Amino acid sequence: DGGITQSPKYLFRKEGQNVTLSCEQNLNHDAMYWYRQDPGQGLRLIYYSQIVNDFQKGDIAEGYSVSREKKESFPLTVTSAQKNPTAFYLCASSRINQETQYFGPGTRLLVL
Amino acid sequence: AQKITQTQPGMFVQEKEAVTLDCTYDTSDQSYGLFWYKQPSSGEMIFLIYQGSYDEQNATEGRYSLNFQKARKSANLVISASQLGDSAMYFCAMRDSANQAGTALIFGKGTTLSVSS
Numbered sequence: 001d002g003g004i005t006q007s008p009k010y011l012f013r014k015e016g017q018n019v020t021l022s023c024e025q026n027l028n029h030d031a032m033y034w035y036r037q038d039p040g041q042g043l044r045l046i047y048y049s050q051i052v053n054d055f056q057k058g059d060i061a062e063g064y065s066v067s068r069e070k071k072e073s074f075p076l077t078v079t080s081a082q083k084n085p086t087a088f089y090l091c092a093s094s095r096i097n098q099e100t101q102y103f104g105p106g107t108r109l110l111v112l
Numbered sequence: 113a114q115k116i117t118q119t120q121p122g123m124f125v126q127e128k129e130a131v132t133l134d135c136t137y138d139t140s141d142q143s144y145g146l147f148w149y150k151q152p153s154s155g156e157m158i159f160l161i162y163q164g165s166y167d168e169q170n171a172t173e174g175r176y177s178l179n180f181q182k183a184r185k186s187a188n189l190v191i192s193a194s195q196l197g198d199s200a201m202y203f204c205a206m207r208d209s210a211n212q213a214g215t216a217l218i219f220g221k222g223t224t225l226s227v228s229s
Binding site: 031033040041042043044045048050058088090092094096099100101102103104105106108 | 116145147149154155156157158159162203205207208215216217218219220221222
């Protein structure tokens with residue numbers, strides 16, 4: 001079945017540690033996005049990518065990094081510079097020039 | 113700056129009743145798109161319905177319809193014949209034209225819908 005997968009479902013980070021969240025899609029979508037959701041809040045854009053080897057910062061990119069080496073994959077690294085990383089992270093994808101985004105199941109990141 | 117406002121933190125409805133979830137938006141763009149997503153307790157965001165600013169008809173998808181009032185800048189979601197499985201958080205969103213690619217979405221804070229039997 002076509003869709004977006006995110007792993008792991010839960011992730012625990014220790015102080016000073018970098019962690020990487022995986023996002024893979026087999027929808028043949030060109031654009032991919034990372035959003036952060038805090039409790040009781042809407043989603044905020046971290047990074048997005050429209051083509052391989054190119055990505056742009058969103059509204060809250062500080063403390064995060066991404067790569068887009070393959071069309072299907074858009075991993076997000078939460079670096080030690082992100083001082084408040086506890087949140088729910090959602091990956092999405094869409095066709096270029098089509099606005100509807102489809103989301104993965106999310107990764108919940110907790111700090112130990 | 114663009115903005116989405118959802119003023120109802122929570123809504124309660126009985127099964128089989130209709131419910132309207134409010135959404136107002138602010139944009140200076142002439143061309144824009146509005147979305148509704150459902151987020152059940154599992155966390156996944158499920159796309160429900162889309163309305164383009166130039167669409168003459170209100171969008172409908174099964175039990176979901178979007179009451180689009182352009183002059184009032186409102187895009188309310190109407191769920192007919194509520195079911196227990198409709199209990200979830202609902203988000204209104206629109207395309208963020210300030211974003212360089214113009215394809216990312218901005219979201220409201222959501223409305224929690226609780227359906228009782």
